[in-house]
Amino acid sequence: MPMTQGTFSFLPDLTDEQIRAQVKYCFDNGWAVNIEYTDDPHPRNTYWEMWDLPMFDLADPAGVITELEACKKVFPNHYIRISAFDSTAGWESLRISFIVNRPKEEPGYHLERNETHGRTVQYTLRPYATQKPAGQRY
């Protein structure tokens, strides 16, 4: 089951050209663009590893695409996302974040039901992938 997250989560995966256009949009708005990767697909995992440094002061998406290709080469089977940070006073937070690469096989999630007091049930979502240690997941 493919993991979805972020701005275009209901759309099919973006093509290279669409990624380029989105990055261009970010730069035209003066946002700093970041590339992040992870092999832990839990939806609550917000701490992804950062690839290279945040890219600000760029005019053209070519620089980001170059880095993205480099990142894909090293982590072809990881989740990679692009996010853009708006430093304008009042915003100072991410404005956009979308997935640009995913593993070929995504085993999906195990739903665990934990029965507690009375008839209360607590639910836990556990990605099958995280049963293996980090680095051996995909």
Place this chain on the structure above:
Amino acid sequence: MAFSMHAPVQARPEERRQALDDIDLPEGELPGSLAEIYEKSGIPEVFARLDRDLIGLAPVKGRVREIASLLIVDKVRRQLGLTAEPPTLHMSFTGNPGTGKTTVAMRMAQILHQLGYIRTDRLVAVTRDDMVGQYIGHTAPKTKEILKRAMGGVLFIDEAYYLFRPENERDYGAEAIEILLQIMENQRDDLVVVVAGYADKMAKFFTANPGFRSRVAHHIDFPDYGAAELLEIGELMLARQNYRFDAKARAAFADYVKIRMNQPHFANARSIRNALDRARMRQAIRLFQEKDKPLTKESLTTIQEGEIRQSRVFRGGIEGWPEGVPDAQGAGQPGMEK
């Protein structure tokens, strides 16, 4: 380059489509004439501005025109489906200090943008410091950072020969050159590199880095200015700052230029600008000395003969240099600025 998280908000992509791509040619049909396309491309305005703002430099302007015509023809051929390798656009500008290399590079960026060969008309000007790191492993990220910033536009490397220091084999400059060459070759569509510097040092640099020479397609040499051109440049600079010479001051400045030109450490237009800055200061001092007189717009904008004649140049010295420093090495060589 200013370090800033707040990059200026630029026009949306659809607003800055490249001019030449707007000219629709019916598939496989020949356009009327090249003149028509040339007119429509917006290049004539850029050239007109080049002619107006830059005095002299006839050979440079000629070369720029040649490159532009090559690119226009190439563009039309491509639209007709006559495929050819995309032309290599990396350039080398050689010339003495103050001959307008940076200014022409900026115009080049506009021309290439107008022709649709680069996606923005932005020019990122860097020197060795910006590319070469201080310790092992520092250079590659630094150079890549610069290259990424310049992508889509023009990267202008001033005094590029400092990247290569053969006397120190552990110098990190070689690493920067290696990365630069790789990008120049593999991402020709993304980046145009212009290297600039003094002619003799650039020649040495190219001999030592044959890979560089073969990747740079256009070599443009910037000649020194003549006395008349320098006078004209001076007047243009003054006019831009809302000053002017009176008749006598103009004659005095012509004399000044003639003497200064033959002195060492002469940096063409840059020396002229410095001389004018000093003249402006002397004018302010004069206005203060006669501060009881009523001020007029006339007196505030006019530079008089005295302001020029006070210069040390007329007494055998060099302005901006400590008095009594004889010029032991490099006398009369405009290339020795430092």
